[in-house]
Amino acid sequence: MAASASSLLAAAASSSCAAISPRLPRGAQAAASVPSPSRHSCASLRASPARLHRSRFVASASVAPAMQPPAESRVSTVVDVDLGDRSYPIYIGAGLLDEPDLLQRHVHGKRVLVVTNTTVAPLYLDKVTWALTHNNPNVSVESVILPDGEKYKDMGTMMKVFDKAVESRLDRRCTFVALGGGVIGDMCGFAASAFLRGVNFIQIPTTLMAQVDSSVGGKTGINHPNGKNLIGAFYQPQCVLIDTDTLNTLPDRELASGIAEVVKYGLIRDAPFFEWQEKNMSALLAREPSALAYAIKRSCENKAEVVAQDEKESGLRATLNLGHTFAHAIETGAGYGAWLHGEAVAAGTVMAADMSHRLGWIDESIKKRVVDILEQAKLPITPPETMTVEKFESIMAVDKKVADGLLRLILLKGPLGSCVFTGEYDRKALDETLHAFCNN
Amino acid sequence: MAASASSLLAAAASSSCAAISPRLPRGAQAAASVPSPSRHSCASLRASPARLHRSRFVASASVAPAMQPPAESRVSTVVDVDLGDRSYPIYIGAGLLDEPDLLQRHVHGKRVLVVTNTTVAPLYLDKVTWALTHNNPNVSVESVILPDGEKYKDMGTMMKVFDKAVESRLDRRCTFVALGGGVIGDMCGFAASAFLRGVNFIQIPTTLMAQVDSSVGGKTGINHPNGKNLIGAFYQPQCVLIDTDTLNTLPDRELASGIAEVVKYGLIRDAPFFEWQEKNMSALLAREPSALAYAIKRSCENKAEVVAQDEKESGLRATLNLGHTFAHAIETGAGYGAWLHGEAVAAGTVMAADMSHRLGWIDESIKKRVVDILEQAKLPITPPETMTVEKFESIMAVDKKVADGLLRLILLKGPLGSCVFTGEYDRKALDETLHAFCNN
Numbered sequence: 001m002a003a004s005a006s007s008l009l010a011a012a013a014s015s016s017c018a019a020i021s022p023r024l025p026r027g028a029q030a031a032a033s034v035p036s037p038s039r040h041s042c043a044s045l046r047a048s049p050a051r052l053h054r055s056r057f058v059a060s061a062s063v064a065p066a067m068q069p070p071a072e073s074r075v076s077t078v079v080d081v082d083l084g085d086r087s088y089p090i091y092i093g094a095g096l097l098d099e100p101d102l103l104q105r106h107v108h109g110k111r112v113l114v115v116t117n118t119t120v121a122p123l124y125l126d127k128v129t130w131a132l133t134h135n136n137p138n139v140s141v142e143s144v145i146l147p148d149g150e151k152y153k154d155m156g157t158m159m160k161v162f163d164k165a166v167e168s169r170l171d172r173r174c175t176f177v178a179l180g181g182g183v184i185g186d187m188c189g190f191a192a193s194a195f196l197r198g199v200n201f202i203q204i205p206t207t208l209m210a211q212v213d214s215s216v217g218g219k220t221g222i223n224h225p226n227g228k229n230l231i232g233a234f235y236q237p238q239c240v241l242i243d244t245d246t247l248n249t250l251p252d253r254e255l256a257s258g259i260a261e262v263v264k265y266g267l268i269r270d271a272p273f274f275e276w277q278e279k280n281m282s283a284l285l286a287r288e289p290s291a292l293a294y295a296i297k298r299s300c301e302n303k304a305e306v307v308a309q310d311e312k313e314s315g316l317r318a319t320l321n322l323g324h325t326f327a328h329a330i331e332t333g334a335g336y337g338a339w340l341h342g343e344a345v346a347a348g349t350v351m352a353a354d355m356s357h358r359l360g361w362i363d364e365s366i367k368k369r370v371v372d373i374l375e376q377a378k379l380p381i382t383p384p385e386t387m388t389v390e391k392f393e394s395i396m397a398v399d400k401k402v403a404d405g406l407l408r409l410i411l412l413k414g415p416l417g418s419c420v421f422t423g424e425y426d427r428k429a430l431d432e433t434l435h436a437f438c439n440n
Numbered sequence: 441m442a443a444s445a446s447s448l449l450a451a452a453a454s455s456s457c458a459a460i461s462p463r464l465p466r467g468a469q470a471a472a473s474v475p476s477p478s479r480h481s482c483a484s485l486r487a488s489p490a491r492l493h494r495s496r497f498v499a500s501a502s503v504a505p506a507m508q509p510p511a512e513s514r515v516s517t518v519v520d521v522d523l524g525d526r527s528y529p530i531y532i533g534a535g536l537l538d539e540p541d542l543l544q545r546h547v548h549g550k551r552v553l554v555v556t557n558t559t560v561a562p563l564y565l566d567k568v569t570w571a572l573t574h575n576n577p578n579v580s581v582e583s584v585i586l587p588d589g590e591k592y593k594d595m596g597t598m599m600k601v602f603d604k605a606v607e608s609r610l611d612r613r614c615t616f617v618a619l620g621g622g623v624i625g626d627m628c629g630f631a632a633s634a635f636l637r638g639v640n641f642i643q644i645p646t647t648l649m650a651q652v653d654s655s656v657g658g659k660t661g662i663n664h665p666n667g668k669n670l671i672g673a674f675y676q677p678q679c680v681l682i683d684t685d686t687l688n689t690l691p692d693r694e695l696a697s698g699i700a701e702v703v704k705y706g707l708i709r710d711a712p713f714f715e716w717q718e719k720n721m722s723a724l725l726a727r728e729p730s731a732l733a734y735a736i737k738r739s740c741e742n743k744a745e746v747v748a749q750d751e752k753e754s755g756l757r758a759t760l761n762l763g764h765t766f767a768h769a770i771e772t773g774a775g776y777g778a779w780l781h782g783e784a785v786a787a788g789t790v791m792a793a794d795m796s797h798r799l800g801w802i803d804e805s806i807k808k809r810v811v812d813i814l815e816q817a818k819l820p821i822t823p824p825e826t827m828t829v830e831k832f833e834s835i836m837a838v839d840k841k842v843a844d845g846l847l848r849l850i851l852l853k854g855p856l857g858s859c860v861f862t863g864e865y866d867r868k869a870l871d872e873t874l875h876a877f878c879n880n
Contacts, residue, residue, distance in 0.1 A: 110844055155595055166666045171842040194634075196840045197661060197672045198752075221637060226606045232637045233673065312638075400636045402611040404550055 076102075077293070079300045081216065082308040086236045090216060090300050094289060096243040097127050097204070100134040106238040107132065108200040109173030112141045115161055115188035116179040117148040120206055123249050128179050128204060142168045146184070151337040153183045153223045155231070161191040175200040175238070181207035181254070182214035182341060186232070189220030193235035203237045206246040208258025208292070209342050212265075212299035215240045217307040217317075223336060227398045228328040234312055242300075244293055252285075252378075257342025259284060259377045262295050264349065265302040267370065268319045268410070271417030273298050278369070281376045318401060318421040322410040323348030329395040330383050339384065346379035347437075353412055355433040359425055361413040369416070382437055389434045516542075517733070519740045521656065522748040526676045530656060530740050534729060536683040537567050537644070540574040546678040547572065548640040549613030552581045555601055555628035556619040557588040560646055563689050568619050568644060582608045586624070591777040593623045593663050595671070601631040615640040615678070621647035621694070622654035622781060626672070629660030633675035643677045646686040648698025648732070649782050652705075652739035653760075655680050657747040663776060667838045668768040674752055682740075684733055692725075692818075697782025699724060699817045702735050704789065705742040707810065708759045708850070711857030713738050718809070721816045758841060758861040762850040763788030769835040770823050779824065786819035787877075793852055795873040799865055801853040809856070822877055829874045 076093030096102055112132055116125055121143070129141045144164040146157050165174075176199060178188035185203050192201035205215035221232020247255070262284075266274025276294075277284070283291035303320065310316040326348030330339060353370040356362045374381050383392075401408045401421075408423040409430075516533030536542055552572055556565055561583070569581045584604040586597050605614075616639060618628035625643050632641035645655035661672020687695070702724075706714025716734075717724070723731035743760065750757040766788030770779060793810040796802045811821050823832075841848045841861075848863040849870075 155599060159595060162664055162671055166664050166670060166838055169838050169842075171838075171844065172840060173843045190634075194630075194661075194671045194673060196670060197659070197674055219637070221634075224602055224606050230606060230636060231602055231634045233634060234637055398606055398609050398611075400612060402609075403613045404611065 077297050079297065079304050081236070081304045083218075083236060083311055086218075088237060088239050090240040090242065090304065092211075092242045092244065092293065092297050092300065094244045094293070096241055097124070097131050097245070100131045100136065103128075103131045103202070103204075103241060104136055104139075106200075106202055107139060107175045108238070109171070109175060110138050110140065111168070111170050111174040112139060112177055113161075113165055113168065113170060113174060114141060114143040114177045114179050115146065115184060115191070116143065117146045117184055119148040120180045120184070121145045124179060124204075124206060124246060128177065132177070142170070146187070148180075148183075149337045150183055150223070150331065150341070151335070153187055153336065154225075155222060158187050158191055158222055161188065162195060165191075165195050170195070170199070172196050172199060175202060177202045177204060178215070178237075179204045179206065180210070181205065182210045185210050185215045186220050186229070187222055189218070189235050189237065190222060190232050193220060193233040198235070201235075201237050203240040205240065205242060207250055207254050208247060208296070209254070209261060209340075210258075211242045211244075211247075211296050212258055213261040213303065213320075215242075216300055216303045217320075218311065223332075226332065227395065228331055228336075230398070230400070240300075242296060244289065244296065247287065247292060253340060253343075255285070255287070256377050256379050257340040257345075259295075260342035260346040260349065260374065260379055262299050263370075263373055263377070264320070264322050264345065265299050266417065267349070267353075267412060268322050268419040269306075269417055270298070270302055271415070273302070274369075274373075274416060278373055281373060285377065315421060318408070319410050319419050321401070322412075322419060323350075323352045325396055325399050325401060325407070325409055326351045326383070326392070328399060329392045330387055332395045333387050333391045334384050339380075343380050344383075346374045346377070347381060347383045350374060350381045351383070351433055351437055352410065354436065355409075355425075355429050356412040358429040358432055359411065361411060361420075366412065366416055385439060387438055389431075389438045392434050392438065517737050519737065519744050521676070521744045523658075523676060523751055526658075528677060528679050530680040530682065530744065532651075532682045532684065532733065532737050532740065534684045534733070536681055537564070537571050537685070540571045540576065543568075543571045543642070543644075543681060544576055544579075546640075546642055547579060547615045548678070549611070549615060550578050550580065551608070551610050551614040552579060552617055553601075553605055553608065553610060553614060554581060554583040554617045554619050555586065555624060555631070556583065557586045557621075557624055559588040560620040560624070561585045564619060564644075564646060564686060568617065572617070582610070586627070588620075588623075589777045590623055590663070590771065590781070591775070593627055593776065594665075595662060598627050598631055598662055601628065602635060605631075605635050610635070610639070612636050612639060615642060617642045617644060618655070618677075619644045619646065620650070621645065622650045625650050625655045626660050626669070627662055629658070629675050629677065630662060630672050633660060633673040638675070641675075641677050643680040645680065645682060647690055647694050648687060648736070649694070649701060649780075650698075651682045651684075651687075651736050652698055653701040653743065655682075656740055656743045657757075657760075658751065663772075666772065667835065668771055668776075670838070670840070680740075682736060684729065684736065687727065687732060693780060693783075695725070695727070696817050696819050697780040697785075699735075700782035700785040700789065700814065700819055702739050703810075703813055703817070704760070704762050704785065705739050706857065707789070707793075707852060708762050708859040709746075709857055710738070710742055711855070713742070714809075714813075714856060718813055721813060725817065755861060758848070759850050759859050761841070762852075762859060763790075763792045765836055765839050765841060765847070765849055766791045766823070766832070768839060769832045770827055772835045773827050773831045774824050779820075783820050784823075786814045786817070787821060787823045790814060790821045791823070791873055791877055792850065794876065795849070795865075795869050796852040798869040798872055799851065801851060801860075806852060806856055810852075825879060827878055829871075829878045832874050832878065 076091050079090040081088050091102055132141050133139055144161055176188050176192040178185040189201055192199050203215040205211045218234050218236035220235050221229045224230040266277055280291050306317055323345050327344035330344040350371055353367045357367045371381050406423040410419055410421050413420045516531050519530040521528050531542055572581050573579055584601055616628055616632040618625040632639050643655040645651045658674050658676035660675050661669045664670040706717055720731050746757055746760055763785050767784035770784040790811055793807045797807045814821050836847055846863040850859055850861050853860045
């Protein structure tokens with residue numbers, strides 16, 4: 001599904017502060033150069049729910065003149081994840097945490113447990129607590145602050161969430177809120193799925209990685225010492241609230257990590273989006289708000305469309321794991337947290353492209369564009385030196401995509417934006433790729 | 441929903457070895473005195489799938505003359521749990537573990553992990569392994585043997601299941617088999633729900649408690665140090681296989697524990713079944729096969745009917761927890777494993793009946809019949825002396841049925857076989873009951 005240049009542009013515009021800058025120059029590239037209002041000038045405004053405009057998986061021209069909001073309102077973008085009675089909205093916009101209504105309408109019951117970490121808590125916990133309780137005296141908020149990092153995404157750390165929930169005597173009508181990056185979202189979501197056999201939860205992702213990928217689609221879980229995300233649940237949130245202002249505090253390395261997943265969407269199913277990224281990578285790295293907002297929106301739309309068609313990953317959804325089998329092996333092999341997830345995904349994506357090219361499934365030019373865009377994003381394009389062929393093989397053998405002993409992979413095939421999920425490939429190509437990327 | 445005496449009888453007959461004893465005298469009481477063939481004379485026979493006859497939640501006369509099987513076949517009872525695409529059968533019969541076909545048709549993939557405990561493994565692990573692999577060389581079986589007892593129903597013990605699964609490199613196409621009582625079924629089911637975000641699983645319950653209650657309906661989970669079953673998932677098995685021969689090795693105390701749940705079904709929704717139990721309790725305690733088979737079948741039918749209407753316990757299903765709020769407090773307060781679950785349920789049921797009577801919701805005669813039948817089953821009718829009012833109150837405050845701070849209870853109301861699930865009761869009655877049953 002490709003979006004036209006003009007629809008891409010409109011989509012980008014919808015994520016900026018339309019009250020001040022509702023009209024944009026034509027041309028896809030312009031999306032990155034849209035003059036954006038200061039996010040702080042937006043921050044005190046309140047969105048009227050009616051002003052939220054929704055896109056259902058397609059980038060559509062949705063800022064019609066009649067919808068120009070009054071000065072005191074803000075327009076956010078809403079991407080719907082269509083899963084029947086488990087459908088939910090993804091709100092995307094600057095300053096959304098300054099809008100208590102948006103969050104409060106998705107809180108069930110009177111008790112909230114915010115799950116966050118030592119890095120994010122000092123930055124946003126007070127703000128989120130305010131947003132949950134402002135003009136809402138019936139709601140009480142508890143919080144649990146976990147250590148930060150992939151290496152803490154384990155059963156022991158998740159038990160702290162249960163301990164806090166039990167100690168606070170939370171009941172089935174409570175709501176868990178994940179405030180942080182992918183590790184917090186995955187752990188809080190899994191804890192929400194299991195506490196009292198399931199309570200409501202809300203995702204407030206604060207990293208680009210979580211905003212474009214992990215907070216959407218209901219995959220939750222923790223790591224096993226011998227493999228990433230081997231224990232978890234499919235469990236959908238009530239909503240995902242993406243306040244793009246939270247990216248202001250994100251370290252550069254974390255930003256680049258998120259971009260690896262943005263690149264993925266282009267490669268597996270959205271060639272125009274990939275081409276847009278090639279032209280706008282410097283704007284993304286410079287954190288131009290409209291470029292980031294567009295990249296987030298388009299990523300969420302791609303993910304929502306895939307998840308709506310294949311929630312439990314019986315096929316299509318697996319394509320979202322391009323490069324991830326190699327990446328999980330890197331993360332597990334190098335020690336959780338040594339590399340950021342997106343860094344491992346970048347190297348894994350290059351390996352998948354290399355293998356696809358060895359199989360004769362893609363032109364060399366595509367492989368080169370993959371390497372180029374990831375290098376431009378300052379992401380690694382080879383695995384760490386400590387990874388050996390044996391290490392890759394041994395860890396990949398417990399990958400979730402192994403079925404009856406056969407390792408299935410997502411590989412690029414055909415023109416840009418096309419991929420396959422298959423166990424039918426020449427094993428020699430995999431061996432060659434592993435040997436080409438490892439020292440032994 | 442009440443079953444007629446003749447249909448009750450036919451239902452009882454259907455669980456015995458119909459190849460040898462297809463016809464039975466009339467009258468509900470006769471169900472317990474049906475001459476049963478030696479189970480060992482049945483054990484080497486094989487059931488033809490076509491001969492399994494199914495009941496959909498109602499006890500129906502299903503052994504028609506035309507269905508009399510040939511000598512080399514066995515008739516088992518099948519109760520269907522109707523949950524759309526997650527529907528599954530409960531097979532009930534003597535010697536079902538001697539029928540590999542029955543089990544094998546529900547195994548997905550080529551790899552099986554049997555989860556059992558140190559008590560059950562020496563008795564049935566070889567038999568189950570044989571049933572899984574007989575004439576089925578493509579399947580390989582791993583097993584993990586956990587320590588036995590409620591006190592091990594925790595995260596640390598469940599991790600051993602994940603460790604074994606990862607170490608054995610099981611993939612999404614594997615099947616977990618729970619072989620044991622309620623603790624094993626709950627832990628194995630939760631592990632199956634979470635391993636790789638969900639793999640197939642089969643329940644082979646070997647205690648009466650698990651056969652009449654915990655193995656059916658998809659409630660899985662583990663205990664938190666401060667509360668029973670606070671962490672878990674709703675996750676349905678592929679099938680439940682109840683070989684009533686496994687009750688031959690069950691200690692008397694465990695048998696009585698299961699009877700507490702059988703009594704529950706009568707009290708909450710099936711007066712004729714309760715009356716049947718009053719007349720046949722001695723047959724149940726003497727382990728008369730046809731009486732046990734009938735009690736298991738009727739219990740499964742009641743449970744299946746409730747679960748089909750309310751899988752996730754939004755209302756009706758909670759009624760299956762008659763006495764359980766008190767019981768969970770006893771189990772948690774006395775220390776997991778000090779009392780068997782059914783023992784705690786028995787005392788809790790008496791407390792619920794007492795409170796119902798104080799509220800004026802049931803006649804004294806019903807309360808007396810509750811006490812009498814549980815005493816006849818040699819079950820406790822008061823909590824342990826260590827339980828104080830404060831202990832009850834503090835533990836019940838974290839019960840899963842608390843909603844927005846209000847403790848909802850299942851209480852008897854009206855004629856025998858009627859109950860309500862409500863938070864609207866005079867708190868004084870609860871206080872009086874607690875004080876009447878505690879020393880302080």
